[in-house]
Amino acid sequence: MEINEEMIARYKEYFYRSDFINYMLRIDGNPAAMGSLFLSGEEGYIANDYTFQTYRGRGCQLALLKLRLADAVKLGVKMVYTDVMFGSVSHENMERVGFKTAYLNTFWIKK
Known part of the structure; x- marks a missing residue:
């Protein structure tokens, strides 16, 4: 992922x-993972999860998910949503913290 001036400006x-809380998890002072929590009244949306390659497989996103959900409760959020790729590591993490699949997106192709 390349971070440049245009991306920062955008x-x-x-x-x-x-209403947009950003989280950064650090290991030994280095950025390891990040994520966001969008707030809208009593609803929240978890998004922007990313773990830097070096730190993958170490439970970073699971820790950030638990923190964001705890913060959501403290902020009075009653329902939290997210979207992930079915069968991915993110999908597994969401199930670990109690999310349930609401529906599946399908991809279609015509040759």
């Missing part, structure tokens, strides 16, 4: 909004 507004 997304910087999200880092200063009270």
Whole structure:
């Protein structure tokens, strides 16, 4: 993932909004993983999960998920949503913290 000035300019507004909370997990002072929690009244949306390659397989996202869900409860959120690729590591992590599949997206192709 390349971070450049254009990307920063496009997304910087999200880092200063009270309804968009960003999380960074560090290991030995180094950024290891990140994620976000969007808030809208009593609803929340978990998004932007990313773990840097070096730190994958170490439970970073599971830890961030648990923290964001705990924060959501403290903030009065009653329902939390997210979307992940079916069968992925993210899917497994969501099930570990109690999410249930609501529906599946399907991809179609015509030759």
